[in-house]
Amino acid sequence: xxxxxxxxxxxxxxxxxxxxxxxxxxxxxxxxxxxxxxxxxxxxxxxxxxxxxxxxxxxxxxxxxxxxxxxxxxxxxxxxx
Numbered sequence: 092x093x094x095x096x097x098x099x100x101x102x103x104x105x106x107x108x109x110x111x112x113x114x115x116x117x118x119x120x121x122x123x124x125x126x127x128x129x130x131x132x133x134x135x136x137x138x139x140x141x142x143x144x145x146x147x148x149x150x151x152x153x154x155x156x157x158x159x160x161x162x163x164x165x166x167x168x169x170x171x172x
Contacts, residue, residue: 100120100123100124104120108153108158110163111165112164114153115153118154122150122151122154125143125146129143
């Protein structure tokens with residue numbers, strides 16, 4: 092089940108993030124996938140750890156501040172309400 096959910100998350104969430112649909116949800120989900128990858132690797136190279144920290148900080152910023160004015164969420168929200 093964990094492998095299925097991890098694979099689905101790595102395939103679906105980046106597409107949603109690029110499209111700007113569910114931006115905070117997608118960024119938070121990818122942050123969790125990134126954190127699980129770091130925790131599950133016992134001997135991670137320093138360069139790989141640095142990349143994971145970098146991507147994690149970018150995803151955390153997106154989860155906190157949102158995807159911005161060019162996302163489809165921002166365009167669709169007034170039409171749905």
